[in-house]
Amino acid sequence: MKPEDTGEGLRSAPFAVAGAVTILFSTALAWTKDAHPSLLHAMDAVAGHNWITHGLADVVVFLGLGLILSRGGWAHRMAPNRVIAFLVAAAAFSAAGLFAWYAVF
Amino acid sequence: MKITVSDVVLLAHSACGVVGILAAAGVFVDTLNARAENARRIRTLAIVTAVCMTVTWIVGGYWYVHFYPMDRALILHGPWPFAHTVFMETKEHLFFTTLILSWYLPMAAADSLSTNAAARKMVLCVAMLIVLSGLAIEGSGAIINHGVKVALLDVRAKTGR
Numbered sequence: 720m721k722p723e724d725t726g727e728g729l730r731s732a733p734f735a736v737a738g739a740v741t742i743l744f745s746t747a748l749a750w751t752k753d754a755h756p757s758l759l760h761a762m763d764a765v766a767g768h769n770w771i772t773h774g775l776a777d778v779v780v781f782l783g784l785g786l787i788l789s790r791g792g793w794a795h796r797m798a799p800n801r802v803i804a805f806l807v808a809a810a811a812f813s814a815a816g817l818f819a820w821y822a823v824f
Numbered sequence: 825m826k827i828t829v830s831d832v833v834l835l836a837h838s839a840c841g842v843v844g845i846l847a848a849a850g851v852f853v854d855t856l857n858a859r860a861e862n863a864r865r866i867r868t869l870a871i872v873t874a875v876c877m878t879v880t881w882i883v884g885g886y887w888y889v890h891f892y893p894m895d896r897a898l899i900l901h902g903p904w905p906f907a908h909t910v911f912m913e914t915k916e917h918l919f920f921t922t923l924i925l926s927w928y929l930p931m932a933a934a935d936s937l938s939t940n941a942a943a944r945k946m947v948l949c950v951a952m953l954i955v956l957s958g959l960a961i962e963g964s965g966a967i968i969n970h971g972v973k974v975a976l977l978d979v980r981a982k983t984g985r
Contacts, residue, residue: 727940731931735946738928742921749917768889770916774881777920781927799942803949810953813921814960821913
């Protein structure tokens, strides 16, 4: 039996948008700290290792932005297909971008 | 037989990752045929995915910070330095994408999947991304492991010990 469709939107849209933004932020942070050793050392000093600081920053961005977007209602107004496309594109860009960066530089 | 703390931590890290990938694959398969009857199982598997990936992050992070520097030194002086410079660097940062997706999966699965086509599509996409990125990360782990192995074999060939 084929599942039904009531045409509802995505209740989780704010955290989907927050996830996509966090994934892009994380990728940009990986590139930046690799290109600028001073940032790497600063991140080492914050939590004992730059990778730990990086992970904690991602958690803060994801949860913080998700909660902010949940209150605003802006993400709920986005078309569900756009939200899905944004998240999938961010993940694909992150994977390709990270591999290309470390393979080339 | 000698099993070190490093061995246990490393294997726990990859085992939790595999269970997380399998749970995400289960979410994908169940969502293809989402009904009111399997909604609870989909949500449970989505939570299992998030928990497993979180444990993988913490345990893998502990191993990476405390035990990996010696392996890294071996790899960088061995015949496969790209096992660290390309695959470990990509793996350790791509993992954050998998982690964020795995935390989002239970939120997406909380929607009424049997009646909401957009929610089903989102869960299918996120579960598939977790499976694909997780497999890429597991494969990178195998390449890193082989990088250590060929480095040790190289040392043995050069020194005769």
